[in-house]
Amino acid sequence: xxxxxxxxxxxxxxxxxxxxxxxxxxxxxxxxxxxxxxxxxxxxxxxxxxxxxxxxxxxxxxxxxxxxxxxxxxxxxxxxxxxxxxxxxxxxxxxxxxxxxxxxxxxxxxxxxxxxxxxxxxxxxxxxxxxxxxxxxxxxxxxxxxxxxxxxxxxxxxxxxxxxxxxxxxxxxxxxxxxxxxxxxxxxxxxxxxxxxxxxxxxxxxxxxxxxxxxxxxxxxxxxxxxxxxxxxxxxxxxxxxxxxxxxxxxxxxxxxxxxxxxxxxxxxxxxxxxxxxxxxxxxxxxxxxxxxxxxxxxxxxxxxxxxxxxxxxxxxxxxxxxxxxxxxxxxxxxxxxxxxxxxxxxxxxxxxxxxxxxxxxxxxxxxxxxxxxxxxxxxxxxxxxxxxxxxxxxxxxxxxxxxxxxxxxxxxxxxxxxxxxxxxxxxxxxxxxxxxxxxxxxxxxxxxxxxxxxxxxxxxxxxxxxxxxxxxxxxxxxxxxxxxxxxxxxxxxxxxxxxxxxxxxxxxxxxxxxxxxxxxxxxxxxxxxxxxxxxxxxxxxxxxxxxxxxxxxxxxxxxxxxxxxxxxxxxxxxxxxxxxxxxxxxxxxxxxxxxxxxxxxxxxxxxxxxxxxxxxxxxxxxxxxxxxxxxxxxxxxxxxxxxxxxxxxxxxxxxxxxxxxxxxxxxxxxxxxxxxxxxxxxxxxxxxxxxxxxxxxxxxxxxxxxxxxxxxxxxxxxxxxxxxxxxxxxxxxxxxxxxxxxxxxxxxxxxxxxxxxxxxx
DNA sequence: TTTGAGCTAGTCTTG
DNA sequence: CTAGCTCAAA
Numbered sequence: 001x002x003x004x005x006x007x008x009x010x011x012x013x014x015x016x017x018x019x020x021x022x023x024x025x026x027x028x029x030x031x032x033x034x035x036x037x038x039x040x041x042x043x044x045x046x047x048x049x050x051x052x053x054x055x056x057x058x059x060x061x062x063x064x065x066x067x068x069x070x071x072x073x074x075x076x077x078x079x080x081x082x083x084x085x086x087x088x089x090x091x092x093x094x095x096x097x098x099x100x101x102x103x104x105x106x107x108x109x110x111x112x113x114x115x116x117x118x119x120x121x122x123x124x125x126x127x128x129x130x131x132x133x134x135x136x137x138x139x140x141x142x143x144x145x146x147x148x149x150x151x152x153x154x155x156x157x158x159x160x161x162x163x164x165x166x167x168x169x170x171x172x173x174x175x176x177x178x179x180x181x182x183x184x185x186x187x188x189x190x191x192x193x194x195x196x197x198x199x200x201x202x203x204x205x206x207x208x209x210x211x212x213x214x215x216x217x218x219x220x221x222x223x224x225x226x227x228x229x230x231x232x233x234x235x236x237x238x239x240x241x242x243x244x245x246x247x248x249x250x251x252x253x254x255x256x257x258x259x260x261x262x263x264x265x266x267x268x269x270x271x272x273x274x275x276x277x278x279x280x281x282x283x284x285x286x287x288x289x290x291x292x293x294x295x296x297x298x299x300x301x302x303x304x305x306x307x308x309x310x311x312x313x314x315x316x317x318x319x320x321x322x323x324x325x326x327x328x329x330x331x332x333x334x335x336x337x338x339x340x341x342x343x344x345x346x347x348x349x350x351x352x353x354x355x356x357x358x359x360x361x362x363x364x365x366x367x368x369x370x371x372x373x374x375x376x377x378x379x380x381x382x383x384x385x386x387x388x389x390x391x392x393x394x395x396x397x398x399x400x401x402x403x404x405x406x407x408x409x410x411x412x413x414x415x416x417x418x419x420x421x422x423x424x425x426x427x428x429x430x431x432x433x434x435x436x437x438x439x440x441x442x443x444x445x446x447x448x449x450x451x452x453x454x455x456x457x458x459x460x461x462x463x464x465x466x467x468x469x470x471x472x473x474x475x476x477x478x479x480x481x482x483x484x485x486x487x488x489x490x491x492x493x494x495x496x497x498x499x500x501x502x503x504x505x506x507x508x509x510x511x512x513x514x515x516x517x518x519x520x521x522x523x524x525x526x527x528x529x530x531x532x533x534x535x536x537x538x539x540x541x542x543x544x545x546x547x548x549x550x551x552x553x554x555x556x557x558x559x560x561x562x563x564x565x566x567x568x569x570x571x572x573x574x575x576x577x578x579x580x581x582x583x584x585x586x587x588x589x590x591x592x593x594x595x596x597x598x599x600x601x602x603x604x605x606x607x608x609x610x611x612x613x614x615x616x617x618x619x620x621x622x623x624x625x626x627x628x629x630x631x632x633x634x635x636x637x638x639x640x641x642x643x644x645x646x647x648x649x650x651x652x653x654x655x656x657x658x659x660x661x662x663x664x665x666x667x668x669x670x671x672x673x674x675x676x677x678x679x680x681x682x683x684x685x686x687x688x689x690x691x692x693x694x695x696x697x698x699x700x701x702x703x704x705x706x707x708x709x710x711x712x713x714x715x716x717x718x719x720x721x722x723x724x725x726x727x728x729x730x731x732x733x734x735x736x737x738x739x740x741x742x743x744x745x746x747x748x749x750x751x752x753x754x755x756x757x758x759x760x761x762x
Numbered sequence: 763t764t765t766g767a768g769c770t771a772g773t774c775t776t777g
Numbered sequence: 778c779t780a781g782c783t784c785a786a787a
Contacts, residue, residue: 059776088777112777188777223776256775356773358778379775412763419763454763539777576774598773616774639772640778 007031007038014243014276015039018047018215021236021270023263024245027307028292028622029283029582032245036217037070039243040082043215044075051081055213057232058086059220061539063580067219083213087228088188089539091195095186098198098205104184107531110538111185114389115405116140123175134168142169143176147189148225148257150196153177183405192227199234210238221246221266225257233269242270248303249296252576252616254608264301281307281622283582285314288628291654292621298653299611307622316660318629319651325590325636329362332587332631333370336570339585345627347372349584351571353620355596359589363572377573383537386497387510392534394484395477398469399530401438404430408437411461414493418461422454438462464488477518477528485511575620586624588617591632592645617650712761718742719760728759 004012014024014035026032040056043049056071058064064086072079083090092110099106111119120136123129146156146169153174160166180187186194199206216236218224221244224232236242244266251260267273281289289307296302322328332352339345352363360376367374382388390413393406401407404427412418423437429448430440440448441462445455468487472480485491498504517537522528571583575596590596597613604610621628630651635644712718716728726744731754740759743749 061777086777092777110777191777253775255773358772381777415764417763421763574774595773600773637778 004038004042007034008280010276010278010280011035011038013274014245014278015042017243017274017276018043018049018241020240021266021273022243023266023270023273023275024243024278025263025275025303025305026245026247026278027281027305028247028250028619029281030278030307031280031282032219032247032278033066033070035278036067036219036245037074039217040071041074041076044078044082049215051075051078052083053212053214054082055090055216055235056082056084057090057216057218058084059223061086061089063219064089086539087231088191091191091231092535092539094195094209095191095198098202101202101205102194102198104181104186104194108184108186109403109531110191110535111180111187111405112538113384114386115185116187118405118409119176119179120172123172123179127171127175129168129172134165139169139172139176143173144187144189145257146173147187147193148227150193150227150230183403185405189227192231196227196230196234199231206234207238209235214239215241215243217243217245219245222248222251222260222263223253223258224262225259226262229259229262240270247305249299249305249615250579250619252579252612252619254612260301264303277303277305279305279307281309283625284309284622285311285626287313287316287658288621288624291317291628291658292618294655294658295614295621295650295653296618299614300607301611315627317654317658318627319591319659320629320631321647322631322633323635325359325362325633326366328589328631328633328636329366330369332363332589332629333366333372335587335629336585337370337372339627345585346567347570348567350587351573351578351581351583351585351623352587352589353573353575353578353623354589355575355598355616356590357574359595360572363589367570372570373568374570374572377571377577379574379577382510382513385510387494387507388514390493391481391484391490391511391514394488394490395480396530396534397438398465398472398480398484401465402436404437410488411437411441411458414489414496416461417457418454422451422458425449425451425454426458438465442466477522477530477533478515481511481515481518575616578623579619582623582625584625585627586620586629588620588628588630589632590636591630591648591651592636593648594643594645595636595638596648597650614650712759717762719762720744725762 004015007015011031011034014022015038018039024032024035026035036056040054043054044051056064056067058067064084068084071082071084075082085093095102095104095108096106099108117136117140120140124131124134124136124139151159153170156166156173157170160170180190199209213235216232218232223246232242232244244263246263248260248263251258251263254260267275284292284307286309289309293306320331322331336345336347336350339350340347354360354363357379364374364376383392390410393409396403396406397410408423408427411423425448426437426440426445429435429444430437433440433444435444441458442465445451445459445462448455451458464487468480468483472483475483494504494507498507518533521533521536525532575588588596594602596617597610601609601613632645632647632651635642637643712728714728714731717725718728719725720742724744726742728740728742729749730741740754741749742759
C-alpha cells in the first residue's frame with residue numbers, strides 16, 4: 001500500500017492533491033512513475049475511490065505495462081479494476097463498443113503503416129496524382145497531421161484557399177478516408193479522432209465515460225497532440241479531476257504532432273489548477289545535472305526548473321573530438337573496454353546514444369572488431385515487418401478472405417504470375433459487383449474482362465485458399481501458419497527476401513515468434529478470433545533489436561533475459577529511443593553542428609526547431625547516471641561526401657568546470673588503435689587552467705573555415721561538389737563560421753556554411 | 763510478368 | 778554511400 005513517507009515533499013503533494021486539475025512538472029529522473037502509482041494507490045486505499053473510476057493513460061505499451069505491474073504491487077484491493085491503457089488502446093476499446101454510431105462495423109480492422117502506404121498508392125493512382133511531384137509519404141504525413149488537429153477532409157478543403165498543394169491534399173485526404181471506411185478500417189490517428197467525434201456527437205456516451213473515469217491521470221503529457229488533448233478535455237470535463245504529468249523540457253516529438261503548448265498552457269486552460277514541480281533527481285550525479293540544466297537554460301519557451309541531487313558531484317564529463325567517424329567509434333569501443341577491464345562498469349551498463357540511425361554502422365563495426373557484444377535497438381516493429389504482414393494477411397485470407405487489402409497483398413507473394421495489372425482488374429470487378437477479390441478469383445474469374453492467362457493463376461490461388469480453409473477446421477493457428485508456408489511456398493519468398501544466411505535465419509525467427517504469439521493467444525483466450533488477435537497485436541509496438549550474433553530478440557524481455565543482457569551487451573540506440581531509460585555509463589556521439597543539432601534546425605527560420613533539438617540534448621544528457629562521455633569527429637562521410645563539422649554548440653553550452661579533458665586510463669590491449677591525440681595532452685595533470693586550454697584547443701581544432709581562411713570573396717566564381725559553378729553573392733560572418741550565399745548557374749541561390757560547403761574558387 | 767539496372771533522396775518515430 | 782523504388786528489357 002502507499003506509504004507517503006517514502007516520498008519527498010513535492011511528491012507527497014502531487015499524491016495528496018486528488019481533487020481538481022493538477023499539473024505535475026516532473027523533471028528527468030524525478031520519480032514521476034512513483035508519484036503516479038502512489039497516487040493511484042492513495043486514491044483507492046485512502047480516499048475510498050473505486051478502482052474502476054481511475055484511469056491512467058500512457059503513450060507506449062511499455063509504459064502502460066510498467067504502470068500496470070507497479071499499481072498491482074501497490075494497490076491493496078481491486079488493482080486490476082484500474083484502467084491502465086495507452087491512448088490508442090483506450091480509444092480502440094471505446095470505438096469497438098460504439099462503432100455503429102459512427103457508421104463503422106464493430107468488426108473494423110486497424111490500418112497500420114504498411115496498409116496506409118498501400119491505400120495511398122491506390123488513391124494516388126485513382127486520382128492520377130503525379131507522385132513525382134507529390135510523394136505518397138508526404139500525403140500520409142499531411143493527413144496524419146490533419147487528423148491530429150481534428151481536421152476533416154472538408155475542413156482541409158475549406159482552408160486550402162486555392163493553394164495547389166493544400167487542394168491536392170484535401171482531395172487525397174477525402175478519397176483516402178472513403179477507402180478506409182469502405183474497407184471498414186481505421187488508421188491509428190482515426191482511433192483518437194473518431195473517439196473525439198463520437199464524444200462530441202453522442203452526449204450520453206460521453207457522459208457514461210465521464211462517470212466511469214472520475215479520476216484521470218495522463219503520463220508524458222508534453223507529448224500529447226491536439227486530438228489527445230481534446231479527448232482528455234472531454235473525458236475530464238464533468239469531474240475535472242485531471243492530473244497530468246510531464247516535462248516540457250522533454251518534449252521531443254513535435255515532428256509527429258505533439259503540441260508543447262498543451263503543457264505550457266495547462267494553467268490557462270485550468271485556472272484553478274495546482275502546479276507541483278519535481279526537481280529532485282534520483283538518477284544522476286550533480287555534474288551531469290548541472291550540464292543538463294546549463295544546456296536547457298538556453299531555451300526561451302519553458303517552465304523554469306532546475307534539477308538537483310543529494311548524491312554529490314561525481315565525475316566530470318568527458319569530451320573528445322576525434323578525426324573521423326570510425327576513430328570516434330573505436331575511441332568509444334576502447335573506452336568501454338577499459339571501463340569494463342577496470343571493473344567499474346559492465347558492458348550492459350554502457351549505452352551509445354546517437355542522433356540518427358545511419359551513425360550506428362561505425363559502432364557496430366568497432367564492436368565487432370573488438371569482440372564486444374552489442375544490441376542495436378531498431379525502430380522496426382515486429383507487426384510492421386514484411387514477413388509478419390505477409391503471413392498474417394495469408395491467415396486472414398484463408399480464414400475469411402473478406403479484406404481485399406490483405407488478399408491483394410499476398411495474392412502474388414511469392415510471384416505466381418498475377419501481376420499488378422491483373423490484380424487491378426480483379427479489384428475493379430470485385431468492387432463493381434460487391435464481392436471480395438477472393439470470391440471473384442474463386443467463382444467469377446472467367447467473367448473478369450481481359451484477364452488472359454492470369455485468370456487460371458488466380459483461380460488456382462483461390463482454390464488453394466479454399467482447400468486449406470476446409471482442412472484448417474481442426475488446426476490450431478500455428479498449424480495453419482505452417483500449412484500456409486508449405487501450401488503457398490512462402491519459403492520461396494523468404495529465400496528471395498533474404499540476401500544473406502543471417503537474414504534468412506532472422507526471417508525464420510520471425511516465423512517462430514509469430515507461432516509463439518498465436519499459441520499463447522489461442523491458449524489464453526476463451527473464444528479465439530483472428531480479427532481480435534490482429535487488433536490486439538496491431539497496437540502492440542514491440543521493437544526489435546539485432547545483435548552481433550544475428551539473433552533477434554524483442555525489446556521487452558523476461559527478467560532473466562534482461563539480466564543477462566544487462567551484463568553482456570552494450571546498447572546502441574537513437575536519443576529518441578533512449579527517452580525514459582537510464583544507463584550508468586553513457587556516450588553521446590556525433591556531437592557536431594549539422595548532425596546534432598541537425599541540419600534542418602541549424603538552417604531553420606523557426607527558433608522552435610533549435611529548441612526542440614536542445615530538448616533532445618537535455619533528454620540525452622539526463623540518461624546518464626554516473627559517467628557521461630561526449631564525442632565528435634572532425635569529418636565524416638554523409639550522403640557519400642566527406643563533411644567537415646564544428647563541435648556541437650550544445651557542448652559549448654556546458655560550463656567548462658564540468659568538463660574533463662583527461663584521457664581515459666586505457667590498458668593497451670593490442671587493439672591496434674591509437675587515438676590521434678598529441679602526447680602532451682595525456683601528460684598534463686588535471687588542473688583547471690590546463691583543462692581549459694586543452695578544451696580551447698579542442699574547440700579551435702574544430703574550426704574549419706575561420707576568419708581569413710576563405711579563398712574566395714564576394715562576386716568570385718566558385719565550384720561546389722554537387723551544385724556546380726556559381727557566383728558568390730554574400731559572405732556573412734555567422735560567428736562560428738561564414739555563411740555564404742551563392743547563386744549557382746544550374747540551381748539558383750543557396751545559402752550554406754563555408755565549413756560544410758567546401759567551395760573552391762575557379 | 764519478372765527481374766535487375768539505374769535513379770533518387772536522405773532526422774527523429776508511438777500506436 | 779546505400780536502401781528503396783521506378784522503369785526498361787527479356
